[in-house]
Amino acid sequence: MSPLQTLFPNIDWPEIAQACLDTLLMLGGSLLFTLVLGLPLGVWLFLTARGQLHAKPKLYGVLSLVVNVLRSVPFIILMILLIPVTQAITGVSIGIRGAIVPLVIGAAPFFARLVETALREVDRGVIEASQAMGATTGQIVTRVLLPESRPGLIAATTVTAVALVGYTAMGGIVGAGGLGALAYQYGYNGYKPDYMLVTVALLVVLVQILQSIGDRLVGRYSRR
Amino acid sequence: MIRFAAASKSYAVDGALVPALHPVDLTIEAGEVFGIIGHSGAGKSTLLRLINLLERPTSGKVFIDGRDVTDAQGADLRRLRAGIGMIFQHFNLLSSRTVADNVAFPLRLHGGKDDATIAARVDELLELVGLAAHARKYPAQLSGGQKQRVGIARALASRPSILLCDEATSALDPQTTASVLELLADINRRLGLTIVLITHEMDVVRRVCDRVAVLDAGHVVEQGAVADVFLHPRHATTRRFVAEADHREGRGADFPGVSGPLFRLSFRGDATYSPLLSSVVRDTGVEYNLLSGRVDRIKDVPYGQLTLAMHGERLDDALAQIRAAGVDIEEVAR
Structure with missing residues (x-):
C-alpha cells in the first residue's frame, strides 16, 4: 500500500479530481455571470443614490430593497426556492449548470453592493472635474469611476469569489456536485473523516489562491 | 465676457430654501484676471460654479460672450464646458492615470482627434507648465505644486477662452503659491484668456488680479480695480482682508505717545x-x-x-x- 492509501484509506482520488474540476467550473461560471450582472447593478445603485450624478431616490430605494432581500435569504433556501427559475433558464434543476443560476442570483446583489461601496470611495472632486470638462455620465463611469476604483473593484471581486467557493460547497448538498458534495455525502453522511479532511483542505487552498491573486492585483493597480 | 444678471442660488435644507448667493450683478471682461474674495461660506465657490453651470442659478441669468447659457443642456452644455477650463484646490487629478494621460483626458473626451495630434498637444502643454520630464509619472509621485501644474495643463488642453480657479493655491506653500500665480499671470498674458479666481487671501488678488469683487454672506459688497479696492477699502469685510494681507490684523491706528494728526x-x-x-x-x-x-x-x-x-x-x-x-x-x- 502506498502512503496515500494508508493515510486516506477511503478516498477515490479520480473522484476528488473530478470534484475539483466541477467546483472550479461552477466557480468560474458563476463568477463570470456575477460580475456581468453585478457590476452594472452596482454602478446603477451608485448613480441613483441621493446626491449622486443621477439621483433618483425612489428608484434607488427599490433597487436597494431588492438587493437587501436577495442578500438576506440564506443561500441554501435561495437555491431551493429558485429551482423553478433554474429549470426555466437551463432546463435542469441540479448539477453544475443548474447550480450556476442560484449562485449568480445569490452573489450578484452582494457584489453589486461592494461595487457601490468601492465607487463611493472615488474622490467627488475628480467627478466634478470630469463634469467641468464636459464628460457625459457614460464617460464618467467608464473613464473615471471604474478606472479610479479599480483596486476596490478587484478586492470586491476577490471577496465575492471566496464567498462563491462557500456557496458552491453548500450547493453540493442539493446535488450540485463538486468538493462540497463529496464532503457532505462521504465525509458527513458516510462517516469518512478522511474525505472531510481532504475536501476541506482543498477548499482552503482554493480560497488562499484566490485571495493572494486578488491581493497581488490590488497592489499592482494601487496608485495612491 | 461673463455676465451675471441678478443671478442667485439657494439650497433646499430640510425643506426650507437657504440662500447661498443673493442676486448678483457682475460683469467680467474678456482677457482680464478677475478675483472673487470671501471667507468660506460667503458663496464664492457657488458663484464660480455658476459660470460653467456645475451649479444652476435659482433665479437670474448667466451670459457668456453675450449668450444666455443659463439653461444649456446636453451636448450644448458639454460644448460650453469644453470651452471653460477649471482648476481646483485639491487638483482633482485621476490617480489611476499618468500625468500625460491626465492632460490628454479632456482631448479624448470630445473625440475627433488622432493619437499623434493628442500626444503633440500634451507635450506642448507639459512644456508650457514646465513638467515635460514628468509625463510618465502618476499624480501620487508629484508635489502639490507639480500637481497643480498638471491641473493647469489639463484645463488648458481644449484651448478654453475662460479659466476658472477654485482656491487653486490654498493648499500650497507660499513659495509654490508664488510660482503657480506667476504661471497663471503668464498664461493670461500669453494666451489672452479670461481668468476668474476665487480665494480667501488678499495677497493672491494683489499679485495677479486686475479687478476684484468682495463677497460677504452671499452679497457682493464691493468691487472694482484691485488698486482702488486694496488702497481704499470701503466695506468692513474688505478692510479686514486688506489688513490681513498687510499683516496688521487687529492693530488699529493706535500709536500711543505720538502727537499730531x-x-x-x-x-x-x-x-x-x-x-x-x-x-x-x-x-x-x-x-x-x-x-x-x-x-x-x-x-x-x-x-x-x-x-x-x-x-x-x-x-x-x-x-x-x-x-x-x-x-x-x-x-x-x-
Whole structure:
C-alpha cells in the first residue's frame, strides 16, 4: 500500500479530481455571470443614490430593497426556492449548470453592493472635474469611476469569489456536485473523516489562491 | 465676457430654501484676471460654479460672450464646458492615470482627434507648465505644486477662452503659491484668456488680479480695480482682508505717545519711487514720523501706503504739495 492509501484509506482520488474540476467550473461560471450582472447593478445603485450624478431616490430605494432581500435569504433556501427559475433558464434543476443560476442570483446583489461601496470611495472632486470638462455620465463611469476604483473593484471581486467557493460547497448538498458534495455525502453522511479532511483542505487552498491573486492585483493597480 | 444678471442660488435644507448667493450683478471682461474674495461660506465657490453651470442659478441669468447659457443642456452644455477650463484646490487629478494621460483626458473626451495630434498637444502643454520630464509619472509621485501644474495643463488642453480657479493655491506653500500665480499671470498674458479666481487671501488678488469683487454672506459688497479696492477699502469685510494681507490684523491706528494728526498716504505708479517726502520737508519745514507702511506691487503697478504723524506750521502747504504730486491722503481717525 502506498502512503496515500494508508493515510486516506477511503478516498477515490479520480473522484476528488473530478470534484475539483466541477467546483472550479461552477466557480468560474458563476463568477463570470456575477460580475456581468453585478457590476452594472452596482454602478446603477451608485448613480441613483441621493446626491449622486443621477439621483433618483425612489428608484434607488427599490433597487436597494431588492438587493437587501436577495442578500438576506440564506443561500441554501435561495437555491431551493429558485429551482423553478433554474429549470426555466437551463432546463435542469441540479448539477453544475443548474447550480450556476442560484449562485449568480445569490452573489450578484452582494457584489453589486461592494461595487457601490468601492465607487463611493472615488474622490467627488475628480467627478466634478470630469463634469467641468464636459464628460457625459457614460464617460464618467467608464473613464473615471471604474478606472479610479479599480483596486476596490478587484478586492470586491476577490471577496465575492471566496464567498462563491462557500456557496458552491453548500450547493453540493442539493446535488450540485463538486468538493462540497463529496464532503457532505462521504465525509458527513458516510462517516469518512478522511474525505472531510481532504475536501476541506482543498477548499482552503482554493480560497488562499484566490485571495493572494486578488491581493497581488490590488497592489499592482494601487496608485495612491 | 461673463455676465451675471441678478443671478442667485439657494439650497433646499430640510425643506426650507437657504440662500447661498443673493442676486448678483457682475460683469467680467474678456482677457482680464478677475478675483472673487470671501471667507468660506460667503458663496464664492457657488458663484464660480455658476459660470460653467456645475451649479444652476435659482433665479437670474448667466451670459457668456453675450449668450444666455443659463439653461444649456446636453451636448450644448458639454460644448460650453469644453470651452471653460477649471482648476481646483485639491487638483482633482485621476490617480489611476499618468500625468500625460491626465492632460490628454479632456482631448479624448470630445473625440475627433488622432493619437499623434493628442500626444503633440500634451507635450506642448507639459512644456508650457514646465513638467515635460514628468509625463510618465502618476499624480501620487508629484508635489502639490507639480500637481497643480498638471491641473493647469489639463484645463488648458481644449484651448478654453475662460479659466476658472477654485482656491487653486490654498493648499500650497507660499513659495509654490508664488510660482503657480506667476504661471497663471503668464498664461493670461500669453494666451489672452479670461481668468476668474476665487480665494480667501488678499495677497493672491494683489499679485495677479486686475479687478476684484468682495463677497460677504452671499452679497457682493464691493468691487472694482484691485488698486482702488486694496488702497481704499470701503466695506468692513474688505478692510479686514486688506489688513490681513498687510499683516496688521487687529492693530488699529493706535500709536500711543505720538502727537499730531495722522495721515495715510497712498502712492501708486511712478509716484511710489519719487523722493516726494524729502522735498516736502525741505520746502515746508514740516516734520513727520513714519509709523507704519508698505511698498509693494499690485500686479505690475508699484504702490506704497504709509501712515505718518505730521506736524509743523505749514502743514496745509505740505498736504497740498503731496496731493499735487498725485498721492492720496486720508486723515486717520485716532
